[in-house]
Amino acid sequence: MKNSPSEQMVRDWAAVVAQYAPSTRARVRALAQQHQHALASRFYDSLLSDAAASQLVSHEQVQVRLHASMMRWITDVFADPEDIAPQALVERQIRIGEVHARIDVPVHLVLRGARSLKQGFYALLGAEDESRNDGAAVQLVTQTIDLAMEIMSQTYAHSHERSARADEAYRLLSMVQNASMERERQRAALLDWESAVMYEIAVGEAARLPRMAASEFGLWFRHKGVHAFQGTSEAEAILAAIAHVDEVVQPALEAAQDVEERQRQARELRDHARRMALDLDTLFQKANELEGGRDVLTSLLNRKFLPVVLSKEVAYARERNSQFAVIAIDIDHFKQVNDVHGHEAGDMVLQQFAALLSDSVRGGDYLFRLGGEEFLMLSVDVDEARAVAAAERLRARIAAEVFRLPRDRTMTLTISIGLAMHDGHPDYQRALRRADVALYAAKQRGRNCLVVADQVADKVTAG
Template identity: 30%
Template sequence: MKKLTKYYYGNLFTPETNALLAIMLPILTPAMPHYVHTFYSELMDDESTARFLSNELVEHRLTTELAKWLAQTFAPKTAEEMVESLRFQQRIGEVHARVEIPMSLVNSAMTIIKEEMFKTMVSSDLTDREKVRSVVLINRILDGAVSLINDSYLRGKVQNERSTLEYRGASSAHELALEIERVKTSLYNWMTRKMVCYFSGEEIFTNSVYANDFGLWIKHKFPLICSKPERYEKVINCLDRADILRERLNERKTGEEGRKEMSDFTETLNEVIWLLTDEADSSLAKESKQDALTHLLERRFLNPILQQETKLAIQSGSSYAIIMADIDNFKQVNDQYGHQVGDQVLSTVSKTIKEKIRLTDYAFRYGGEEVLILTPELDLQGAADMAERIRRSVEQQHIQLGNEQGINITVSFGIAVFQGHPDFLHLINAADEKLYEAKSAGRNCIRY
């Protein structure tokens, strides 16, 4: 085993290899833009990988990041710099796990870059012995780096899968049943309005089923809580069929043909209602997944949900927003009135947030007094309007304390909207920066 450790990435940077890298770098560095260009040109020509790189913003950023990665990976390193380099490679793997870039893509990248680097060194003015040593070292360094990236990637993927399963398996049966009832009511009312419009000769609604509250909920939330993938597929198939029938009904078919279309339309939507009822009935024995104090979702469920929303946004060309909400002067409340009052404030604000967000939105307890709200298919103005409704509602509340005293509280908000970058951590950081701006601007306000 001791003999194998010399091949580990962390043990590659000896005084001897550092000296060789110092000779290699002046040769490799001018060619690094070429390596990056060749890499992306090859991948963009491949249909299986181009979908990960089609966004211009991502492509530009990844081009810069790959160049930086090459420069950092092949730089000579001291023992202290080696520790940071190990962490650097592990962070790359964590990003790949969040973005869900297949490791086959990373491995292909290494093959392309290796070949180009080998060509550079072979055509250089180094001695034959130095060329051989350089090619061997390039191979060892890239293999070692990919090994670290793969290991970190797999750990991240396993953690995300575990969180997804926990989220699905730890649902509150009572709350899930209530939410499904709300969805069913929304669907039934929409279907009834359709029928009334059709038979009365009024204008038929032209919006897709997915543009309504029940459709958005099924698209964004149902896949995460549905206990059986085949049930989810049946629901989606029914909604897709209902959408086709809805378009046919807009053609104003009359007589027997029209009645047949309407019968098929209502029967298809009734099947969706039945499938949702079946899901509610099958989840009655499950436990709660909420934070005990705030009844918001726990932060550990954030990654798989954001991963899904990012994937949906990229595939459909839609967007979503993140709203970061933070209770103003919360530490002062705890210091002056005690943690029991602090808990009461947290509970009150959380309840207000849950009342003001839509059926399709998620609210997470992100930190001590910080809440993250995820709003699928909502633009910047829509997210700002939602934040303002919450801000105004909290500001107007007077929290009564046990000693007949009362306090008023406020909340600050930072908002960011998905712009195409597949790593959702960038969006969280952007919303967090806007929250900091709101705090700096005097609190009790919104920045986006």
């Protein structure tokens, strides 16, 4: 649920404005408009001087997306109340606080930038005719920026608290959901990878062995398992073993010149796989049964955990310099299914559709039912070409599928797809909006097609 402005916040903002003469407000407003570029640069120079902040946003992102937004903010907070009402300004500060919470910008960094911004205003005021420097303008700048920071910080705290609760709930859910089935699936995936490697070695094709991190088991563990079992020694051991096998054991195998060395490295690889299987069993044995957080009809994840998963994948992409795709999916003309065949048929179609989706993704990917006939897929560790190819395969598969209805009836369906690659922006909402815009474009182009966000003329700009 979105934060909304309290009456007290709006009254506080209106009170700050009312304290000062129109001439004082006009003076500050003129300075803000005249020097907005330099003041915005001052804010971001202060922010980017901190190592933690520079990991969240780069100089390029500031120049391309954020600098213009900051300039607008500087002029808007000092706008005439007849142009922008106090309630609208409070709502903007709330939205900014929500963004800061989503991308996990530390509050102290924002406050540091605000302090630098105030100092910039003070210097500009001091450079004017001293006879006009009665202190009222300085107080107006201080109170306005401080109140904006107060509202942002309050919103940030509330949003962060909700995210923390959802994150813990998701961690518990992902740890125990269908635990016994997941354990067998991942044990089988680990065995499949081991068998594939051993076959390559046996037939003398060890020049380039399949890496564990890119296997079904590796994708699942790096993107889901490590989150579900975070903080356990077994999870850390498996993660370290994946890296060791891929970076040390397999390169040594590929470079081995004699049979004895190749056999020794193969035995070490097999030992690592066996220990990982044992650690995996231990992790699942520790998990207790817990249900919830999944869509009742389709058993896919529901909207509740979308922020948790996307935040986690944004952080992962930043740390590993990897990519992921957000794929918005909508069943075409689904309302007609319910209207013509009834809601029982609609539910059957949704269940079959969800099963097809689940059968079409890899172990590390995520599937959500957002509501009605709207679904979302998060495809991890992919570039745009691979993401587009996978989405097109899914579209073709759905179009070719025969869906079963009550009383032995059948029907066919199509889907529209909007795809957006994560472009490095720290706020995951940007990728979601771009995928939604692309999905809307697919609908406008006649449905049963895929549109990539970068192909849409009306691109989403950063907030």
